[in-house]
Amino acid sequence: MIPHNVTMGKNFILQAVFILFLLFPVSHTQAAGETDLSAGSEPVLSSGKADEGPNGAEDDAGQEEKWEDEWEEADALADPLEPFNRFFFHFNDKLYFWVLKPVARVYSGIFPEEVQIAVRNFFDNLEAPARAINSLLQGNVRGSASEVARFTLNSTVGIIGFGDFAGDVMGLRSSNEDFGQTLAHYGAGGGFYINWPFLGPSNLRDSLGMLGDGYVHPFILLDVDRDVTIGLRTIEVVNSTALTLGDYELFVGTALDPYAAVKDAYQQYRNGLIQK
Amino acid sequence: MAQYIKQNKLVPVVLVMFLTILLFGSGIFAATAAGPMEQLQKSVDELLRILQSQELKEPDKKSERKQLIDNATNEIFDFREMARSSLGQTWDTLTSEEQDQFVGLFTRLIEQRYKGKLDAYDNQKIIYKKELINGKKALINTAVIDKDLEILIDYRLKENQGKWLVYDLKIENVSLISNYRRDFDSIIRKEQFAGLVEKMSKQLEKSDTAN
Numbered sequence: 001m002i003p004h005n006v007t008m009g010k011n012f013i014l015q016a017v018f019i020l021f022l023l024f025p026v027s028h029t030q031a032a033g034e035t036d037l038s039a040g041s042e043p044v045l046s047s048g049k050a051d052e053g054p055n056g057a058e059d060d061a062g063q064e065e066k067w068e069d070e071w072e073e074a075d076a077l078a079d080p081l082e083p084f085n086r087f088f089f090h091f092n093d094k095l096y097f098w099v100l101k102p103v104a105r106v107y108s109g110i111f112p113e114e115v116q117i118a119v120r121n122f123f124d125n126l127e128a129p130a131r132a133i134n135s136l137l138q139g140n141v142r143g144s145a146s147e148v149a150r151f152t153l154n155s156t157v158g159i160i161g162f163g164d165f166a167g168d169v170m171g172l173r174s175s176n177e178d179f180g181q182t183l184a185h186y187g188a189g190g191g192f193y194i195n196w197p198f199l200g201p202s203n204l205r206d207s208l209g210m211l212g213d214g215y216v217h218p219f220i221l222l223d224v225d226r227d228v229t230i231g232l233r234t235i236e237v238v239n240s241t242a243l244t245l246g247d248y249e250l251f252v253g254t255a256l257d258p259y260a261a262v263k264d265a266y267q268q269y270r271n272g273l274i275q276k
Numbered sequence: 277m278a279q280y281i282k283q284n285k286l287v288p289v290v291l292v293m294f295l296t297i298l299l300f301g302s303g304i305f306a307a308t309a310a311g312p313m314e315q316l317q318k319s320v321d322e323l324l325r326i327l328q329s330q331e332l333k334e335p336d337k338k339s340e341r342k343q344l345i346d347n348a349t350n351e352i353f354d355f356r357e358m359a360r361s362s363l364g365q366t367w368d369t370l371t372s373e374e375q376d377q378f379v380g381l382f383t384r385l386i387e388q389r390y391k392g393k394l395d396a397y398d399n400q401k402i403i404y405k406k407e408l409i410n411g412k413k414a415l416i417n418t419a420v421i422d423k424d425l426e427i428l429i430d431y432r433l434k435e436n437q438g439k440w441l442v443y444d445l446k447i448e449n450v451s452l453i454s455n456y457r458r459d460f461d462s463i464i465r466k467e468q469f470a471g472l473v474e475k476m477s478k479q480l481e482k483s484d485t486a487n
Binding site: 067068070071073076113116117164243246250251253254255256257259260261263264265268269271272273 | 385386388389392393396408410413415423424432444446448449450451454455456457458459460461462463472475476479483
């Protein structure tokens, strides 16, 4: 019942986002092409675009040097869907306490922590192709090569990803890149906040990102059977919940408006990953 | 080292090493107060020791334990400064009694969040990576290795009479103060400061009975 709903939710999102995805890059490339052709007459857009790369790099360097500057607060993410988001926040909260947590507790009682870590590694390894592509798209060739090496090593020597041979023995760290960050790298803002049912906090850009990354996930690439995918995804969610039992409770239990606190934490967390 | 020898620079290297030993030996550095990272590490270790002490977990030691935890967290955090900045502009509109009341509530809230995390502490490795100091301000990068994952925690500290106290921290890039500012702001906008105080008291009551 739950896994079924999970995919229902996911499919709906995938479809909705897919439409946006189709519209968004096409219009974007056309616009870029046009300005390129008339580069002489319309310098505004192209110069802005050209400045983006180096400017971003300068900003980063500046941040590094001036660590004394207080941590800046980004403007709050727009939230035109707040009533819906709050509804689904409440829904996910109940889902966590009534379904996910009890299941994860039982799971946690059966499988020792070492097994849970191995399972997490397995699912994490499946996201390595997406990370490799996104590192490359952001111009980080070394990071990309490292992800390829990680994926190759961990899928073989690391016993199809259950061990982290590349990390433990070779010291190859994961880059943690995704398509949402790639879009941000090329100047896309968050858009607005979306609290998806089942999937939780996101924004317009990162939802597109999720969809993009979904296409290079081995489950899709290897055309894994739908029901098997649902089952595996369920294990993934239960396993990661088992590993972080207590964190969510503590956070929302010491927040006054948990919705606002989670929304802000999501924004800060993502901005941190993007700036890195 | 091999390169230095090749380039015939061994002499200055030896000289520097010699001077360093001389300086340390003569106690010039020994007189300076502990740096922010050293202080933080000591205070956190002390708090962890208290939280993990089986002896203090006896029922009759309850109030003693609470007192020790309060003292230890006061050695780490500048709660008043944190409370002030988490309220933003609203702070200036408050009377000093209201400010004191808010600091008290805020302190308990932070203690709960921080303590809740530390209570679950089970000999995870804490790495104190780097400290940056400029005058009276410092930034310390640390990491906790939990279940094979590295969780980054950055502390911001201010010095006051030789004592370094934390006034904000970031866990995986999420600043505690910024997060509470948004959180409090969301309540204040609808229910003003009075509503915030009421919510905080209720929240603390709820978790006190839960414990």
